[in-house]
Amino acid sequence: MLRMIQTLRPLIALVSTLWLASCAGMGSSTESGFLYKNLPVADGSAVAGDGHTVLFKGTPLSLSGPGIKVGDTLRDVKLARQDLSLTNIVHTKGAGKVRIISVVPSLDTKVCEQQTHQLSEKNHGLDKMVELITVSIDTPFAQQRFAEEAKIHNVTFLSDYRDANFGLSHGLLLKDPHLLARAILVVDAHNVVRYLQITPELAQLPNLDDAFKFARSLVTAS
DSSP states (O other): OHHHHHHHHHHHHHHHHHHHHHHHHHOOBOTTOOBOOOOOBOOSOOOOSTTOEEEETTEEEEEESSOOOTTSBOOOOEEEOTTSOEEEGGGSTTTTSOEEEEEOSOTTSHHHHHHHHHHHHSSTTGGGTSEEEEEESSOHHHHHHHHHHHTOOSSEEEEOTTTOHHHHHTTOEETTTTEEOOEEEEEOTTSBEEEEEEOSBTTSBOOHHHHHHHHHHHHHHO
């Protein structure tokens, strides 16, 4: 028996090493139980609006609508809440203070899921000072289910499912697949877009840490 244990010891050590390495590659988890993966973060930004594209795994997709840019005012458009009532993006509960708007194609994808968890869980206390908003074309019912299962209670979920007016009015609509581009916006107390990143590749995360730092600088300056 002792000889068998001595023979198997190198194999046990190898398996243990591989298991630990695989766990490290999977990322870290939070109190909600979400396991963060090592997903790529986009470098730079695409340009919103007609005539511009983003990539989905290398395939270009055209953006539609008049594009928004830093310095523009957030467009006046209504989105659906989880109870199906409509609210103007300009007049959400956080109006009059800094807001972070996270735009995702679909909450049912792993990148959108992680982006939303990061917005909720890794904002370094910003959720006490600013409103966090997630916008997608998912139905309000799907958004509600996601929020409940993810145990996310500090994010306002708004749905563009009715006519994609938010996406179209900000130049963030991917008309052919009828999805929104992936983006992060920081809006000041006067509804002016002060920070904007549209990921050039849909399969990549936006740089939320940079957006958080910028939002904090606006809060500190106000």
